[in-house]
Every structure is written in structure tokens, then in C-alpha cells.
Amino acid sequence: MRILDLSHVQAGPTCTQMLAWFGADVIKVERPGIGDITRGQLRDVPNADSLYFTMLNHNKRSITLDTKHPKGKEVLDRLVKICDVLVENFGPGVLDRMGYTWEYIHKLNPRMIVASIKGFGPGPYEDCKVYENIAQCAGGAASTTGFREGPPLVTGAQIGDSGNGLHLSIGIITALYQRLRTGRGQRVNIAMQDGVLNLCRVKLRDQQRLKHGPLTEYRQFGEGIPFGKAVPRSGNDSGGGQPGWILKCKGWENDPDAYIYFITQAPVWEAICDVIGKPEWKTHPDYAKPPARLPRLKHIFATIEQWTMTKDKFEVMEICNKIDIPVGPILSMKDLAEEPSLRKTGTVVEVDHPTRGKYLSVGNPIKLSDSISEVKRSPLLGEHTEEILGKVLGYSAKDITEIKQSGAVSAPQKTRSAAA
Numbered sequence: 001m002r003i004l005d006l007s008h009v010q011a012g013p014t015c016t017q018m019l020a021w022f023g024a025d026v027i028k029v030e031r032p033g034i035g036d037i038t039r040g041q042l043r044d045v046p047n048a049d050s051l052y053f054t055m056l057n058h059n060k061r062s063i064t065l066d067t068k069h070p071k072g073k074e075v076l077d078r079l080v081k082i083c084d085v086l087v088e089n090f091g092p093g094v095l096d097r098m099g100y101t102w103e104y105i106h107k108l109n110p111r112m113i114v115a116s117i118k119g120f121g122p123g124p125y126e127d128c129k130v131y132e133n134i135a136q137c138a139g140g141a142a143s144t145t146g147f148r149e150g151p152p153l154v155t156g157a158q159i160g161d162s163g164n165g166l167h168l169s170i171g172i173i174t175a176l177y178q179r180l181r182t183g184r185g186q187r188v189n190i191a192m193q194d195g196v197l198n199l200c201r202v203k204l205r206d207q208q209r210l211k212h213g214p215l216t217e218y219r220q221f222g223e224g225i226p227f228g229k230a231v232p233r234s235g236n237d238s239g240g241g242q243p244g245w246i247l248k249c250k251g252w253e254n255d256p257d258a259y260i261y262f263i264t265q266a267p268v269w270e271a272i273c274d275v276i277g278k279p280e281w282k283t284h285p286d287y288a289k290p291p292a293r294l295p296r297l298k299h300i301f302a303t304i305e306q307w308t309m310t311k312d313k314f315e316v317m318e319i320c321n322k323i324d325i326p327v328g329p330i331l332s333m334k335d336l337a338e339e340p341s342l343r344k345t346g347t348v349v350e351v352d353h354p355t356r357g358k359y360l361s362v363g364n365p366i367k368l369s370d371s372i373s374e375v376k377r378s379p380l381l382g383e384h385t386e387e388i389l390g391k392v393l394g395y396s397a398k399d400i401t402e403i404k405q406s407g408a409v410s411a412p413q414k415t416r417s418a419a420a
């Protein structure tokens with residue numbers, strides 16, 4: 001499978017990186033001299049591609065091409081004809097302005113699947129440019145994240161960008177499968193707002209439950225604070241049917257990550273009572289059954305915290321796991337970068353790069369037993385331009401020189417006489 005990758009920044013590149021890990025030949029088209037804007041953003045090593053770029057563009061080839069230049073268009077037409085999927089996440093209308101409408105692409109290659117990410121679907125905001133945090137705000141994540149007393153919060157997980165890159169790749173694979181039967185390509189459209197809302201599905205569940213009474217698993221119920229008309233921010237309350245909260249562990253005064261997520265799962269309630277030194281709660285009418293506990297969650301978690309504060313997060317994990325109590329340590333990025341088991345499975349990988357040296361990246365989180373993903377470094381800007389023009393598109397050496405001199409793939413080369 002060959003992908004014509006016109007994507008940039010994070011959302012589109014996440015999708016094409018995933019497909020490249022699964023073996024697709026991804027040809028990333030970049031503007032001559034500049035490339036994907038992320039190459040130069042948040043740079044840590046001078047004159048080297050940033051981690052922002054390198055960590056989102058593994059296993060791809062790069063061709064530089066001015067898609068607004070007549071010769072560049074000629075090359076792009078050829079790429080459209082020989083690729084299976086075109087992926088783009090330009091601002092609204094950009095691809096059409098370039099001259100690559102669906103009708104034009106479909107005429108050039110009726111089998112082509114055109115996959116796009118935009119901020120919004122059809123509606124009042126369809127012409128808006130959108131970045132990650134705007135999508136989190138517009139898709140319901142921010143209004144439901146954070147503490148009730150505080151402002152809306154965005155999350156560190158890039159659910160708008162990377163989350164929608166994954167949605168897009170599912171759409172592409174489905175369209176490819178469909179094409180086996182129909183022989184035709186189709187459009188795959190993802191709106192970032194829709195994708196975030198899909199990931200906030202449980203909050204729309206809660207919005208509807210509100211009509212039938214308070215959300216009893218939210219702490220505010222036990223605190224006697226009335227619910228308003230919309231789902232409130234729930235702090236660290238569990239989104240499921242088993243109450244949970246983040247609790248301090250030994251060392252929390254100095255370590256911002258010395259915390260653990262603790263779930264008071266009903267089937268192991270008695271084990272919890274024993275481990276925290278409250279065996280009397282096993283039979284006490286205020287604590288023995290889950291409905292009795294709901295109005296008392298604040299007090300229950302404060303009591304459990306008295307116990308977790310006597311242990312470090314890994315000790316709590318060890319003690320609780322043995323007796324099946326679901327808990328999870330708050331792992332910092334440092335913890336994750338150094339975790340040997342993640343290195344072993346290829347979830348965290350070390351990659352070598354010619355200009356920046358060795359760096360860590362996240363490998364393919366989807367593990368197939370017969371198709372192991374190998375993480376290869378991202379391409380330098382235009383590293384494969386000649387190779388793609390010659391070997392993939394079949395241009396002769398003379399044609400390639402002409403294309404280069406036209407300025408379509410690089411700044412025009414001055415001839416001796418012109419330079420004189």
C-alpha cells in the first residue's frame with residue numbers, strides 16, 4: 001500500500017506513521033526549503049529536526065515539492081495516479097485551492113482514498129482552523145476535566161490530534177477493505193470535534209443520566225452540592241461504576257508524582273477494609289454495601305489515604321495487586337522513559353538520527369504477532385526526492401534535472417550563464 005502523505009503537524013502524521021509501521025510506503029510531500037513546520041518547532045538540538053517532528057514521522061520517505069508550481073503539480077498528479085491513499089490535514093479549503101478537489105483526484109485515480117482531518121464537520125464552524133486544545137474544548141473534554149471549583153482543563157493526552165490520527169487510520173483501513181469489493185476509492189473525513197466527543201462518550205452518558213437524578217458516583221453528591229444542568233468536572237472521580245480517587249503516597253511532599261489511583265472495587269471491599277486497618281467497615285451499615293458508601297466517598301478515600309501515605313506508590317501497588325485491589329501508580333515521564341519492560345516490548349524505543357543523535361520515541365503500541373513493527377528514523381527534508389522521482393515515478397535523469405531546475409522541488413539551480 002502506498003500513501004501520499006500531504007499531512008503536517010500532529011494529527012495527520014500520527015495516522016500515516018501508524019500505517020507506515022504496519023508496512024505502508026508513506027511518501028511525505030513537503031514544501032521545499034521549509035518542510036513540515038514541526039521540523040523547526042520546539043527545537044532542542046540546533047539545526048537538527050525537532051523531537052516534535054522525528055517522533056511523528058518514523059518510517060516515511062520525504063520528497064520536497066511545491067504543489068502550487070506548474071511542474072510541482074505535474075509531479076503531484078503522477079503521485080496521485082500511483083498511490084492508494086491521500087492523507088491531508090490542511091486548513092479548510094486548502095486542498096481545493098491547490099486544485100486537488102475530490103472530483104479532480106477521483107478522475108485521475110478512481111481507486112484513490114482521500115482521507116482528511118478538519119477541526120469541525122459541516123456546520124457553523126466548518127471554516128475554522130483548529131489545533132489540539134481547541135478540539136479538546138469543542139469536543140466536551142475540557143468542560144468535564146479538572147476540579148469543580150476550578151476552570152476547565154485540557155489534558156496532556158493529545159486526544160484531538162493523535163486520537164484523531166488513529167480514528168483516521170481506522171477509516172482508511174475500512175475504505176481499503178471496501179475497495180477490495182467495489183474497486184473504487186472514497187473520502188474518509190474526520191472532524192476533530194467529533195473524534196474528541198467519541199472519546200468523551202461516557203460524559204454524554206452522564207448528561208442523560210442527570211435528568212433522572214444526581215450522579216451518585218461523583219464526589220459532589222456525597223458533599224451535598226447540587227448538580228447543575230450540564231455534567232460537571234469530576235476531578236479524579238472514576239468514570240465507571242467503581243469509585244476511585246488519586247491518593248497521596250509516601251514522599252508526596254517533595255515528589256509531585258508520589259500518588260496512586262485507588263479503586264474501591266466492590267468485590268474486593270473486604271480486602272480493602274483489612275489492608276487499611278478498618279475491618280469493622282466490612283459489616284458496618286454505613287460502609288458494607290456500595291450504595292451506603294456513595295455519600296461517604298470523601299471520608300472513605302481520606303481514610304484510605306492515611307494508609308497509602310505510609311507506603312511509596314510501588315509498595316502500595318505490590319500489596320494491593322497481590323490481593324486483587326485495582327490500583328495504579330502515577331508514573332512520571334521519567335519513570336516511563338526508564339521502565340525496562342517498556343523497552344523490552346518496543347513501546348519505548350531508542351532511535352538513532354544522523355543530525356540529532358540518539359533519542360527516545362514511543363513505538364507502535366499495537367502489537368501483531370506475525371507483523372512486528374520496526375521503528376526507523378524520520379527522513380531528512382527531501383531526503384528521498386530523487387529516489388521517488390526516478391524509481392517510483394519513472395522520471396529519467398534528464399527529466400529530474402529539468403524538474404530540479406524548474407524550482408518545483410528546490411530553489412531553482414542557477415545555470416552558469418545566468419549566474420554570470
Ligand SMILES: CC(C)(COP(=O)(O)OP(=O)(O)OC[C@H]1O[C@@H](n2cnc3c(N)ncnc32)[C@H](O)[C@@H]1OP(=O)(O)O)[C@@H](O)C(=O)NCCC(=O)NCCS
Pocket residue numbers: 008009010011012029030031032065066067068089090091092093094097098117118119128129130131132161
Ligand atoms: C493545523 C492548521 C491550523 C495549520 O494552519 P496553517 O499553518 O495556516 O496551514 P494551512 O493548512 O491552513 O495552509 C497551508 C498553506 O500552505 C500551502 N502549502 C502546504 N504545503 C505546500 C506545498 N508542498 N507546496 C506549496 N504550498 C503548500 C497550502 O497550499 C496553504 O496555502 P493557502 O492558504 O494559500 O491555500 C490547519 O492546517 C488546520 O486547521 N488543519 C486541520 C485541522 C488539524 O489537523 N489540526 C491539527 C493539526 S495537528
